[in-house]
Amino acid sequence: MDELRILIIDENAIRASILSEGLRDAGYGNVTVIADTRNLLKRIVELDPDAIFIDLENPSRDVLEQMFEVSRFVQRPIAMFVDQSDDDTINQAVEAGVSAYIVDGLKKERMKPILNMTIARFKAFNRLQEELASTKAALEERTVIDQAKRHLMKNAGLSEDEAYARLRSTAMAQGKRIAQIAQALVTSIELLEVPDTPKGEQGERRP
Amino acid sequence: MTQVTLRAGFIPLVDAAPLIVAREIGVARAHDIDLQLSRSTSWAAVRDRLSVGDVDCAHMLSPIVIASQLGLGNAKAPMIAPAGLSMNGNAISVSTELYQEMHDVGWSADMVRNPATSAVALAKIIRKRASAGEPALTFASVYPFSTHSYELRYWLASAGINPDTDVNLTIVPPPLMVDALADGQIDGSCVGAPWSSISFEVGHSHIVALKADLWRQGPEKVLAVREHWADENPQTVSTLVQMLIHAAAWCSNPDNTDELAQLLSDEKYLGIDAGIIGRTLRGLILGVGEAPVENHLLFDPHRATYPWRSQALWFYAQMVRWRQIDHSEVNALAAKKAYRPDIYRKAFATIPLLGSALFGPAENALGARSLEALEADTTLFDQRLFDPDDLPGYFSGLGLNVSVT
Numbered sequence: 323m324d325e326l327r328i329l330i331i332d333e334n335a336i337r338a339s340i341l342s343e344g345l346r347d348a349g350y351g352n353v354t355v356i357a358d359t360r361n362l363l364k365r366i367v368e369l370d371p372d373a374i375f376i377d378l379e380n381p382s383r384d385v386l387e388q389m390f391e392v393s394r395f396v397q398r399p400i401a402m403f404v405d406q407s408d409d410d411t412i413n414q415a416v417e418a419g420v421s422a423y424i425v426d427g428l429k430k431e432r433m434k435p436i437l438n439m440t441i442a443r444f445k446a447f448n449r450l451q452e453e454l455a456s457t458k459a460a461l462e463e464r465t466v467i468d469q470a471k472r473h474l475m476k477n478a479g480l481s482e483d484e485a486y487a488r489l490r491s492t493a494m495a496q497g498k499r500i501a502q503i504a505q506a507l508v509t510s511i512e513l514l515e516v517p518d519t520p521k522g523e524q525g526e527r528r529p
Numbered sequence: 530m531t532q533v534t535l536r537a538g539f540i541p542l543v544d545a546a547p548l549i550v551a552r553e554i555g556v557a558r559a560h561d562i563d564l565q566l567s568r569s570t571s572w573a574a575v576r577d578r579l580s581v582g583d584v585d586c587a588h589m590l591s592p593i594v595i596a597s598q599l600g601l602g603n604a605k606a607p608m609i610a611p612a613g614l615s616m617n618g619n620a621i622s623v624s625t626e627l628y629q630e631m632h633d634v635g636w637s638a639d640m641v642r643n644p645a646t647s648a649v650a651l652a653k654i655i656r657k658r659a660s661a662g663e664p665a666l667t668f669a670s671v672y673p674f675s676t677h678s679y680e681l682r683y684w685l686a687s688a689g690i691n692p693d694t695d696v697n698l699t700i701v702p703p704p705l706m707v708d709a710l711a712d713g714q715i716d717g718s719c720v721g722a723p724w725s726s727i728s729f730e731v732g733h734s735h736i737v738a739l740k741a742d743l744w745r746q747g748p749e750k751v752l753a754v755r756e757h758w759a760d761e762n763p764q765t766v767s768t769l770v771q772m773l774i775h776a777a778a779w780c781s782n783p784d785n786t787d788e789l790a791q792l793l794s795d796e797k798y799l800g801i802d803a804g805i806i807g808r809t810l811r812g813l814i815l816g817v818g819e820a821p822v823e824n825h826l827l828f829d830p831h832r833a834t835y836p837w838r839s840q841a842l843w844f845y846a847q848m849v850r851w852r853q854i855d856h857s858e859v860n861a862l863a864a865k866k867a868y869r870p871d872i873y874r875k876a877f878a879t880i881p882l883l884g885s886a887l888f889g890p891a892e893n894a895l896g897a898r899s900l901e902a903l904e905a906d907t908t909l910f911d912q913r914l915f916d917p918d919d920l921p922g923y924f925s926g927l928g929l930n931v932s933v934t
Contacts, residue, residue: 360714381702383573384672387603388700391673391853401603403577412605416583421573 326432329371330355331362331382337447341375344443350436363389366396373433374399374423375440378416386423399423402437411437418444463501470504473511533765534563538575538587541568541799542703543722543809544615544750545588546789547828551776553792560772568797571702572672573603579753580605586769588614589753592674592844598756598867599845599854602674609759610751610841611872612770613834614777616827617747619677619740620725620814621684623651623717624710627666628735630654641817644738644910648688651737655695666716668692669701669709676740676749679847681719684738687911693851710734721749722826723801723809729816730805736817741824744909746832748840751868759872770876773834780828786810836868839917846915846923849931856931861920 328350332338338355345353354369356362359382366374366389376383390398402422403412411434415421418441424433467489474485493503539545548566551557557564567584569575572593579587589608597604621644623631632638634657636650655666668685670677682692692698701709703724709715711733718725718734728734740747752773759766779785790807793799799806808815812825827833845864849856908914915923924931 378577379570379574381570381705383571384702385700387573388673391602401573401577401605403580403605404603409581412581413583416578416581421577 325352326350326373326428326436327352327369327371328354328436329366329369329374331357331359331374331376331380331386333357333359333380334377334447336450337377337444340447340450341440341443344439345436348435348439359385362386363393363396370397371399372425372428373436376421376423378419378421380421383421390423397425399425402433408434411441414441418448420444463504466508467501467504470507473507477511532558532561532563533768534565535586535765535769536565536567536584538567538569538578538584540570540572540575540588540703541801542588542618542750543793543799543806543826544618544828545798546780546793547614547773547776547834548588548752549792549798550780550789551772554776554779556776556779557772559775560768562768562772564772566798570704572675576602576604579608579755582755582758585758586752586754588750590672590675591748591751591840592676592679592848593672594751594753595841595844595848595864595867596674596853598863599848599860601848601854607756608753609756609867609869609872610753610836611759611766611869611876612752612773613748613836613840614750614752614773614828616749616829616833617739617741617744617824618722618749618809618826619680619719619747620722620736621647621681621717621719621738622710622725622728622734622736624713624715624734625732627651627654627716628737631737638735638816639818641737642739642742642822644684644742645687647737648684648690651685652688652690655690659695665696667697667699667714668717668719669699669706669715670719671703671706671721672700674848674853676747676844677719677721679844679851680740680743680747682851683847683909684719684743707731707733723805726805726809726815727801736814739814739817739822739825741812741822742910745824746827748837748843749833751836759869763872766872767876767879770873771879774830774877777828777830777834781830781833783811834873836870836873838865838868838870839915841865841868842917842920843915846920849924850927850929856920856924 328345330338330341330353332355335357342353342355356365362385389396400423402424420440422437470489471482471485474480474488475482480488489500489503493500537548539548552564552566569578572590575587575589576593578584591610593602594608594610596602597608631650631654634650634653636646640646668681670681672678685692685696690696699715701715703720706718706720706724707728710718710728725736729736754766780789786807790803790810793806794801794803810826812822814822814825841864842861845861848854854860
């Protein structure tokens with residue numbers, strides 16, 4: 323069986339490498355990644371891929387569609403959504419953010435495992451993104467809790483442990499998260515703080 | 530009535546306004562619709578999300594809906610347009626260098642409201658460049674099946690420029706158009722509001738033709754739904770159309786322009802400065818004169834939301850003109866059926882406030898409007914009349930050799 327030529331178009335290097343690594347591990351050796359979409363048509367003509375994978379929301383998809391519409395130089399690939407009757411796979415692909423263009427005539431059985439692999443890898447990438455986002459959010463929460471503790475220690479004369487205990491008991495009493503209470507405290511202190519009287523024009527206008 | 534949750538896809542453009550407004554000012558809720566908006570960055574993505582049912586309806590380029598009925602352009606499911614969303618808003622711009630060249634061949638900025646003149650100036654430049662052996666100019670639109678692409682082609686062809694051989698036509702997504710003009714990837718563009726204005730304001734291009742001047746009432750985006758889904762959910766589609774008409778009425782009320790600009794500028798919608806959006810909505814287009822451009826962007830339900838079948842046929846005729854499809858009775862009928870005035874009329878008839886007397890009773894797309902109104906709406910800047918009942922006449926008038934199959 324001749325080897326399938328697979329092209330991945332993705333400006334996100336991490337996602338592209340997660341995907342290409344997965345495809346190579348599964349025995350698809352002929353994988354090319356393009357990040358820069360300039361001269362896309364020329365690159366595609368050179369590579370002559372059997373399948374092209376691209377993020378569903380990549381703005382360059384509209385450019386690709388034009389190329390496939392007008393070009394005499396590329397075999398006409400079609401969006402996977404047209405030819406596939408496997409609705410479950412398609413829904414999973416959309417959910418994971420995958421779109422694929424497959425050269426007309428390529429057998430579905432050959433594409434199916436590749437598509438599934440791509441969906442799985444996109445999902446893995448999405449999970450990674452979510453984890454990163456939640457780690458970032460947790461770090462931000464930690465920062466605001468520390469700020470609130472410092473205010474309580476300074477203004478209410480509490481120890482660090484007492485300050486934290488007060489935040490926690492308030493959160494429990496109000497059915498909120500500690501970070502929310504901390505944020506409310508920090509915001510109200512910011513609101514109450516009298517800014518330094520501005521010098522110059524504004525100050526002089528006062529009676 | 531129980532509330533129904535509907536998901537709507539959109540692209541960050543000013544003409545997505547009716548859907549955004551329907552959600553934001555409570556019009557959707559008043560119609561018992563929980564409208565969830567889902568933003569995409571490419572038309573291919575919106576089409577796919579609608580095709581597979583990830584969204585129930587979408588802000589869509591009208592030619593994509595027609596193409597889906599003709600089996601063109603990668604749509605998995607046939608779509609229909611039960612209502613229009615907007616009219617006009619697009620503009621053709623050229624790079625600063627090309628703008629200068631146009632002046633060198635005798636064009637001047639005070640001719641900008643007459644698009645025939647800018648096309649003629651461009652034709653002179655193109656001939657000059659060709660005889661000097663210089664590379665062809667590159668113009669971008671936003672999608673192969675787009676209003677922009679057909680407008681750009683129509684405008685070029687009006688001056689005898691063959692868009693397929695005399696220039697390179699390419700595709701650039703709207704938000705990337707500014708950079709593409711700036712770094713010389715393209716020499717000109719046809720794009721929706723507010724991208725031409727943004728590109729002008731940052732100094733990369735000048736508007737040389739407005740869609741409002743190409744076609745006084747040029748159809749632009751539509752509300753698209755899957756045909757199969759519409760067949761199965763007639764009541765929901767009807768309610769959706771009513772919601773849209775109300776939202777469009779709100780959008781077209783000048784008293785709401787500032788609030789509309791604010792709503793659209795939100796990071797989750799357009800993420801663009803409200804000042805630029807406000808000027809666009811008012812037709813105050815920098816670089817094309819002081820006076821507001823009448824009809825620059827219309828949401829007005831008396832004109833913009835009715836899905837005129839004549840418009841579907843105009844787009845179809847352009848597809849034939851540019852060899853995207855062969856003309857046949859079957860194809861013309863399929864294109865016509867992409868627009869569904871029957872659904873619109875039914876929905877409209879039950880809206881007491883706006884009344885149903887606005888449109889004539891005939892199922893014919895042009896209804897019972899006066900001949901003057903009809904001609905004004907269907908005549909483009911080159912004075913060519915489009916008669917939807919005489920496609921062969923239209924094609925032969927364009928010098929096209931179309932054999933009817």
